[in-house]
Amino acid sequence: MPEPSPTSKRRGRLVRIGAAVAVLLALAGYLSVQYLTGGTGGPGCKVVSGKGDGASYEFTPEQGVNAATIAAVGTGRGMPERAVTIALATALQESGLHNIQHGDRDSLGLFQQRPSQGWGTPKEIMDPAYAAGIFYAHLAKVPGYTRLPLTVAAQRVQRSGFPQAYAKHEPDATLLAAALTGRAAATLTCQGRPGATRTTGPDAVRAALMRDFGRDVVQEAGAEVGDGGGSSPAPTPAGSSGTSDSSGTSDSSGTSDSSGTSDSSGTSGAGGRTVTLPVSAGTAAAGIGARQRGWQLAHWAVANASALHIDRVSYAGREWTAGITDSPWRSDGAGGAGGAERDAGAVRITTGR
Known part of the structure; x- marks a missing residue:
C-alpha cells in the first residue's frame, strides 16, 4: 500500500487544524452569547410568576446580584415597583445586567451611562448602586412615567438610538421586579x-x-x-446618588x-x-x-x-x-x-x- 505523499500529509494536518480552530471559534462565540444574553451556563437562578401562569425567567448569579441592587436602590428611594421594572428592563437591554467596562463611545456600566454626558465619573458609573440611583433620579423627573409604556419611559431617560428596544424585556423585568421588591413571595431561587x-x-x-x-x-x-x-x-x-440633567445611554445600579x-x-x-x-x-x-x-x-x-x-x-x-x-x-x-x-x-x- 503506497504511503501518503507529503502533500497529502500537509493537507490532512491543515484540515485537522482548521477543524480545531472552528471548534474553538464556535466555543468562543457560544460563551460570548451566553455572557451578553445572560445564559445559564454555570450556577443558575430563576424567577417565576407569583400568579401561577407558568411565566419564568432564568439568569446568572452575576445578573442576580445586579438586579437585586437595582431593586434595593429603587425601593430605598421610595420608587414604586413600576420604576424598578423600568430600570431592570433598561439594564437588560443596555448591558444584559452585566456591569461592563465598555460600550458605544464612552458608555459604561449596567445602564451604559456616559461620563461625557453628565452621568458621573467612570468610577461612579461603574458602581451599580450609584448608576441605579442616578437612573431613578432621572426617571423621577419624567412626568407620569408610571402611566407611560415602559419603552417610552425608559427612552426619555436613556435617549437611545433604538427607542423601541426596551419593550422586549418588559416580561422578564416584571417578574424580577415582583420578586426583588418582595411583592411575589418565594418566587426567586x-x-x-x-x-x-x-x-x-x-x-x-x-x-x-x-x-x-x-x-x-x-x-x-x-x-x-x-x-x-x-x-x-x-x-x-x-x-452616592447624584443627579444630572443631561442624558445618554445608561445603565447600572446605584446606592x-x-x-x-x-x-x-x-x-x-x-x-x-x-x-x-x-x-x-x-x-x-x-x-x-x-x-x-x-x-x-x-x-x-x-x-x-x-x-x-x-x-x-x-x-x-x-x-x-x-x-x-x-x-x-x-x-x-x-x-x-x-x-x-x-x-x-x-x-x-x-x-x-
Missing part, C-alpha cells in the same frame, strides 16, 4: 453553589446589605451592626440611602453563621409593608448567594438551601408556614464561612 471570588461571611453579608439598602432601617429597628463573635462593625458604604439591614450573627449548623434581619412595620421602606420587605431581603440574599457564600435563607416559615436541585423554597417546619406568614419576625441568612 438560585442553585447557589458559592464561588470564592469575594470576601464571604457575616461581615461581608452585612456590608453588601448596607451597600444596597443603607443603614436607616437598621437604626430604626435598633439592630446592632456587628456580630456576637466580636467582629468589627461592617463599614458604611460610600453613598440608596434608606432601608437596610441587619444585624446580629450567631452560630448555626455545619459551622455556618447567621445574620438576622428584624422585619417590622418600622423597618419597611416607604410604600412597602413588613411582610413584603421581608421577602425583598430574603430574595436579595438568594440572588447574592453565590457571591457571598450564603448557604441558607429563611423567612416566614419558608427556607431556601443552596445546592438542592432547583433550590426551591420549602417549609422550614417551625410552627407551620401559615402562622409564620402572619408573624414573619426576621429574615435569617446563614453563611458557610
Whole structure:
C-alpha cells in the first residue's frame, strides 16, 4: 500500500487544524452569547410568576446580584415597583445586567451611562448602586412615567438610538421586579453553589446589605451592626446618588440611602453563621409593608448567594438551601408556614464561612 505523499500529509494536518480552530471559534462565540444574553451556563437562578401562569425567567448569579441592587436602590428611594421594572428592563437591554467596562463611545456600566454626558465619573458609573440611583433620579423627573409604556419611559431617560428596544424585556423585568421588591413571595431561587471570588461571611453579608439598602432601617429597628463573635462593625458604604440633567445611554445600579439591614450573627449548623434581619412595620421602606420587605431581603440574599457564600435563607416559615436541585423554597417546619406568614419576625441568612 503506497504511503501518503507529503502533500497529502500537509493537507490532512491543515484540515485537522482548521477543524480545531472552528471548534474553538464556535466555543468562543457560544460563551460570548451566553455572557451578553445572560445564559445559564454555570450556577443558575430563576424567577417565576407569583400568579401561577407558568411565566419564568432564568439568569446568572452575576445578573442576580445586579438586579437585586437595582431593586434595593429603587425601593430605598421610595420608587414604586413600576420604576424598578423600568430600570431592570433598561439594564437588560443596555448591558444584559452585566456591569461592563465598555460600550458605544464612552458608555459604561449596567445602564451604559456616559461620563461625557453628565452621568458621573467612570468610577461612579461603574458602581451599580450609584448608576441605579442616578437612573431613578432621572426617571423621577419624567412626568407620569408610571402611566407611560415602559419603552417610552425608559427612552426619555436613556435617549437611545433604538427607542423601541426596551419593550422586549418588559416580561422578564416584571417578574424580577415582583420578586426583588418582595411583592411575589418565594418566587426567586438560585442553585447557589458559592464561588470564592469575594470576601464571604457575616461581615461581608452585612456590608453588601448596607451597600444596597443603607443603614436607616437598621437604626430604626435598633439592630446592632456587628456580630456576637466580636467582629468589627461592617463599614458604611460610600453613598452616592447624584443627579444630572443631561442624558445618554445608561445603565447600572446605584446606592440608596434608606432601608437596610441587619444585624446580629450567631452560630448555626455545619459551622455556618447567621445574620438576622428584624422585619417590622418600622423597618419597611416607604410604600412597602413588613411582610413584603421581608421577602425583598430574603430574595436579595438568594440572588447574592453565590457571591457571598450564603448557604441558607429563611423567612416566614419558608427556607431556601443552596445546592438542592432547583433550590426551591420549602417549609422550614417551625410552627407551620401559615402562622409564620402572619408573624414573619426576621429574615435569617446563614453563611458557610
